[in-house]
Amino acid sequence: MTRSLMTEPRLALFFTFAAALASGTQAASPAERAPTASGQAVYEHWCAPCHAPGPGHPGTQSLQLKYGGKIPAVLIERTDLAPETVSLFVRQGVLLMAPFRKTEITDAQLATLAAYVARNFRKP
Numbered sequence: 001m002t003r004s005l006m007t008e009p010r011l012a013l014f015f016t017f018a019a020a021l022a023s024g025t026q027a028a029s030p031a032e033r034a035p036t037a038s039g040q041a042v043y044e045h046w047c048a049p050c051h052a053p054g055p056g057h058p059g060t061q062s063l064q065l066k067y068g069g070k071i072p073a074v075l076i077e078r079t080d081l082a083p084e085t086v087s088l089f090v091r092q093g094v095l096l097m098a099p100f101r102k103t104e105i106t107d108a109q110l111a112t113l114a115a116y117v118a119r120n121f122r123k124p
């Protein structure tokens with residue numbers, strides 16, 4: 001006994017899911033999209049509370065003082081931060097920024113986070 005593809009319940013579910021995915025995200029292939037998406041999520045959770053723009057963000061304020069406005073104080077606007085530099089600061093910490101443990105940010109998450117934060121990086 002054969003049933004058409006679309007009446008097979010699990011397949012129908014899959015097609016619905018695939019259609020939802022396709023309509024929610026335009027051009028980018030899953031491989032291009034995934035690292036940035038999850039890197040951004042890690043950033044929003046762990047970093048933005050201190051590094052978002054505006055007053056009340058100690059990371060942004062401290063970097064404003066450190067560089068005197070010569071380069072952006074907001075981390076994700078920087079063009080001079082390589083992924084390796086971001087990873088180093090995250091694991092080492094600096095001033096009141098405590099090092100992040102692997103139980104907080106895994107190595108895999110750190111890779112996507114560093115790629116996200118350093119997405120505007122221009123090699124000198």
Ligand code: HEC
Nearest residue numbers: 046047050058059062063066085086089090094095096097
């Ligand atoms: C508790 C607040 C806080 C959190 C949370 C925090 N930071 Fe920071 N971060 C700071 C402060 C403050 C500095 C500035 C130190 C200075 O003035 O040298 C800093 C500096 C940095 C620097 C060095 C920039 C430079 O040019 O010296 C990087 C890179 C950085 N943070 C990345 C991150 C990332 C990525 C995260 C999220 C995983 C994060 N920080 C979370 C407070 C924080």
